[in-house]
Amino acid sequence: MMKEVDYRGWANYIVLLMQVASGDSGRSKVKGKKLCEFACGTGNISLILSKLGYDVTGVDNSIDMLTVAGEKIRRRKSNMRIVHHDMVTYSSKESFDRAVCVYDSINYISSPDALGRFFRSVYTSLKPGGVFAFDASLESNSLGDSSLFVQRGKHRGIYYHRKSQYDPAAKTHTTYVRVKKDGCVAEEVHREYVYPPDLIRRLFSAAGFQERFAAGDFTMLEADSSSERVHFVLVKPEHD
Numbered sequence: 150m151m152k153e154v155d156y157r158g159w160a161n162y163i164v165l166l167m168q169v170a171s172g173d174s175g176r177s178k179v180k181g182k183k184l185c186e187f188a189c190g191t192g193n194i195s196l197i198l199s200k201l202g203y204d205v206t207g208v209d210n211s212i213d214m215l216t217v218a219g220e221k222i223r224r225r226k227s228n229m230r231i232v233h234h235d236m237v238t239y240s241s242k243e244s245f246d247r248a249v250c251v252y253d254s255i256n257y258i259s260s261p262d263a264l265g266r267f268f269r270s271v272y273t274s275l276k277p278g279g280v281f282a283f284d285a286s287l288e289s290n291s292l293g294d295s296s297l298f299v300q301r302g303k304h305r306g307i308y309y310h311r312k313s314q315y316d317p318a319a320k321t322h323t324t325y326v327r328v329k330k331d332g333c334v335a336e337e338v339h340r341e342y343v344y345p346p347d348l349i350r351r352l353f354s355a356a357g358f359q360e361r362f363a364a365g366d367f368t369m370l371e372a373d374s375s376s377e378r379v380h381f382v383l384v385k386p387e388h389d
């Protein structure tokens with residue numbers, strides 16, 4: 150179901166956002182290589198960033214996702230590290246130069262209070278001057294053509310059926326996934342929470358972050374009310 154996602158393009162876009170935020174020129178070697186991907190999943194983005202020269206630690210609270218990530222790390226002989234932890238409460242002994250959290254992962258955080266705690270965790274994990282790039286799926290994405298939210302098909306011998314529904318009152322987006330292989334059926338429910346950009350801004354500002362910019366939908370243009378996804382780039386100030 151994820152096969153249509155252009156992870157390489159997404160990783161390059163994040164690198165560009167981080168370079169612009171920290172004033173690196175496109176040609177310079179990566180400055181400040183220690184990077185943490187919060188909610189790294191199976192390592193799609195982390196492994197590319199690792200190949201691009203970052204020293205990557207991936208954090209995720211799903212053992213299943215991390216098991217797949219571990220297999221990919223071994224196969225590709227990557228030196229990326231993985232940590233099983235809730236990103237809302239993660240704290241690390243080492244400090245990072247960069248942090249990223251991509252593909253709607255902050256939408257999995259279930260309350261503004263927890264989102265605020267997450268921003269504080271990222272803030273304390275970063276060195277002064279560190280950059281944090283993350284995206285959030287916005288309401289216009291969830292209100293989009295609902296026919297796009299039903300997917301059925303077969304990929305590598307696995308039949309899948311995925312259905313998404315948005316509840317505008319609760320601002321929750323729920324996705325039901327059913328997969329079948331060799332007669333075995335597995336079902337999952339994913340609930341995402343849609344936060345308005347102003348609330349996200351209040352929460353990361355309260356954690357101490359400064360906003361460098363908020364780009365819309367994989368462009369270098371400022372996100373606006375029609376954007377489906379906003380890509381925030383924040384900086385931890387050099388001095389508190």
Ligand SMILES: C[S@@+](CC[C@H](N)C(=O)[O-])C[C@H]1O[C@@H](n2cnc3c(N)ncnc32)[C@H](O)[C@@H]1O
Nearest residue numbers: 188189190193209210211214235236252254257
């Ligand atoms: C949509 S996936 C994105 C995965 C990965 N960033 C990618 O782009 O392939 C969302 C990920 O967030 C993780 N996640 C959700 N809530 C989390 C939490 N509180 N702490 C850590 N990981 C979490 C899930 O396990 C899942 O791997």
